[in-house]
Amino acid sequence: MTYLLISIPFLAVAAITAWAVRPRERTAFRRRAIATAVAAAVLLVLTAVFDSLIVGTGIVAYDDAHRSGLAVGLAPIEDFLYPVAGVLLLPAVWSILTRRDRTARTDA
Numbered sequence: 001m002t003y004l005l006i007s008i009p010f011l012a013v014a015a016i017t018a019w020a021v022r023p024r025e026r027t028a029f030r031r032r033a034i035a036t037a038v039a040a041a042v043l044l045v046l047t048a049v050f051d052s053l054i055v056g057t058g059i060v061a062y063d064d065a066h067r068s069g070l071a072v073g074l075a076p077i078e079d080f081l082y083p084v085a086g087v088l089l090l091p092a093v094w095s096i097l098t099r100r101d102r103t104a105r106t107d108a
Helices: 003-020 024-055 077-107
Strands: none
Touching: 003 077, 024 077
């Protein structure tokens, strides 16, 4: 099994969850999309830098037989799927938790 095949289910769950709890109001949706894009850009740059350092120093080694072969610097492209999944999932989970909190306060 390749690292890409291991990563795709995590990205799929994050994307489905983010889509399911997306803001319905156009302005709120646009604001979240911009914030997500900025956070993703920052995390992808940081991932490229620090994963390249980690791979370059030998702290982590990847079996070439399980890699897609694509890389940014020394970091395999598969390493970039987890930060994207996190950027999608964190606001979605936050929305779910704050929605429950607002509902609990309204019921009390």
